[in-house]
Amino acid sequence: MSTFLHQAPGLDVVHERLRLEIDGTQVDLALFRRAGKYTPILFLHGWGSSKEDYVDVRLYSAFDGHSFLAYDAPGCGETWCADLSKVNIAFLVETAKAILHHFQISEFHVVGHSMGGLTALELAHSNPMSIRSFVNIKGNLASEDCFISRQIFDWEGENMDEFLNGFMLGCRQSSFFSMALYASSIRQRVQLGAIRGIFESMVQLSDNGDLLTKFLSFSFPRAFMFGEQHANLSYLSELKATGVELMEIPKSGHFPMYSNPVAMWLAIQDFIYRAESRDLSPIRQ
DSSP states (O other): OOOSOOOOSOTTOEEEEEEEEETTEEEEEEEEEEOOSEEEEEEEOOTTOOGGGGGGGGGOGGGTTEEEEEEOOTTBTTOEESOGGGOSHHHHHHHHHHHHHHTTOOSEEEEEETHHHHHHHHHHHHOGGGEEEEEEESOOOSGGGOTTGGGGGGOOSSOHHHHHHHHHHHHHTOSSTTHHHHHHTHHHHBOGGGHHHHHHHHHHHHHHSOHHHHHHHOOSOEEEEEEGGGTTOTTHHHHHHTTOEEEEETTOSSOHHHHOHHHHHHHHHHHHHHHHHTOOOOOOO
């Protein structure tokens, strides 16, 4: 009898749940992780996404020997949170700190997308000495980055289910790569009670949190990844001028992990390899 399933590398990846108390609130996190001899990599997903955005890391041989960790943020995916009204970016930062403490991770690379990129930025700002490198995948750095989250201020009602319906419709009609694909599973990845707190805090930080200055101030290796449809961001030239490595992913918009995952993973693996070896020469061909 034939089968479509075959054994894949990375079977040492552990999928588990972890119960923590964050700011007095019980959280039951869904996560996957792998032990390894090299510096751990912490992966933080974006809003409306999940830890599965990163699970293919186990299939890339360049990451052999690296430990890594990814989890569904509170308010997202399979993670349970006792009080979703408390979930905002500050709460997500405290969650990341608690997880790192639990697994006794004191130094790590961090890769964060969108909401996860903003969480990673605030996490790094609170303890920059713990970061070996930071790949920021279109995380918020300025007010112009709130094209998703700022929609919450145009919604006058309290019915988040209706808000999500309208949001999904807008995604399906978008001209950006992979937005319709993103919308197709968003109901399985978003918990309604956490939408407002996350979005409002993202906008507040983007408008008033001096995020670009924070990102530019770090001394560890930094990369900013963006799809070609975001190549007109106003701050890209300033990032490049101050030593941030720019990673433009072709045929991609806000979601390179959906539109062009091979290019995304190749860029990440090369950058982390060079950061690990402290060799920051141009990307190898």
